[in-house]
Amino acid sequence: MKITHTIEELRQTLKPYRQQTVGLVPTMGYLHEGHLSLVKRARQECDIVVMSIFVNPLQFGPQEDLDRYPRDLPRDAALAEKAGVDFLFHPTVEEMYPTPTHTQIIVSEVTEVLCGASRPGHFAGVTTVVGKLFHIVMPDRAYFGLKDAQQVAVIEQMVQDLNFPITVVACDIVRESDGLALSSRNVYLSPEERKQALILSQALFAAKEGLGQGRWKTAQEVNHFVRKTIETQPLAVIDYVETLTYPTLQPIDQLTDQPMIVAVAVYFGRTRLIDNILFVGRE
């Protein structure tokens, strides 16, 4: 596996492979099995697998965890190589933003709910850096995890609207054996917070079961159930609990057969965790 730090070097490195299928796995590093499942999928579908590791300042708000976001390049490089990454792109902030960017890629509507409502500017930062990475790597396929289901929806909207010649591949959430969705931010959790955070997946799985059984008539009832379940844990401070159409992320009143997402964001101490389930109809 070759590690490159500059855009120019990466472009030169990739030049001989332009006739082959290139897969990109964009990450912020501090890799876990969720990231590695993306690499595994890319490895199956592409000739060349590129992973980027870049903690993108543009997608963090002023009060957020940019500075303390966990970083460990040697560990990440070893994991990436073992998983089958061919080229690891690890630019500095100065390399990605040599001057303050005057250009943003802005997606509307699908960005205005859930994390987009809680984190103003977050998705503009995501779409702008992903657009940059797409232009730098020029992949045929790009891999994203469904833990950030809204991010997947936003990037699919961007790719469609701007005609990027790229297939977005959405990969299932990877969870710990006890159900906690993998996240680089899980390292922030104290043992007690880690224990109580299990309520997220428990509440969502129970909601999925209830939806499958036709237990509720409206999205509001689903949200109420999930909210009440999460609130049984004293350390949980809910940011949002929402049931929306997926991937269009429109509000739902009466439940119908259309695909839905139940999505939550919950603070445990200073740590904000997100999780979701997709419900595509009764099984």
Next chain:
Amino acid sequence: MKITHTIEELRQTLKPYRQQTVGLVPTMGYLHEGHLSLVKRARQECDIVVMSIFVNPLQFGPQEDLDRYPRDLPRDAALAEKAGVDFLFHPTVEEMYPTPTHTQIIVSEVTEVLCGASRPGHFAGVTTVVGKLFHIVMPDRAYFGLKDAQQVAVIEQMVQDLNFPITVVACDIVRESDGLALSSRNVYLSPEERKQALILSQALFAAKEGLGQGRWKTAQEVNHFVRKTIETQPLAVIDYVETLTYPTLQPIDQLTDQPMIVAVAVYFGRTRLIDNILFVGRE
């Protein structure tokens, strides 16, 4: 020359040429010698020359001339073929925007003066469609005329900020023998308007001469001179007269040696004409 109307067909058509140098000349059609000079330059520098003709609704304001913008595909196709275009891309509005776009590419600062101030949303429409065309055609080089000097500056900013793997080539203004800058909108002018519109190039050439002679100390004096000159024509209604740095388009107080643009937008009846001169220092 092959004419294609769909994105998919154009992509398939261009596939065999991906190893060669592809040049793109994006236009709104109703071609004149200005457009053809871009083709000529592209023909010299590229293996394959693609021209797009698309009157982009996104860059027209609600009160602007979208509906009456002149169109003549048979004439354009003949001119394009004669000038050496290999592939002409002429999509419908539905092909480019099958659903209302939720995604925009927004450039700040450099878009907020001159035509950006007079035409809110105009440059977001331009950058969004140019980004789409770049993703559809994937050119190595893209050719733009300096009559729309601000557009060139905006697109260069976008290409730099978003790392498009594309070289922007800015080409000189082409003028009628009497000095009028070529524009598809010149067909709107009555004979009397056409005659009075000559004052634009006359005022700008005189300003360039005065700058070369060091006649003025401040940008305001230059603007005042150009404005007074244009106002000698009774049909001329000035939208703006500005002297700014180029390509950064920052305001100037005292004149210095840095490259400048003197840019004007002037109405003759319902027709809005723009013109400019670049001044890169005393000759």
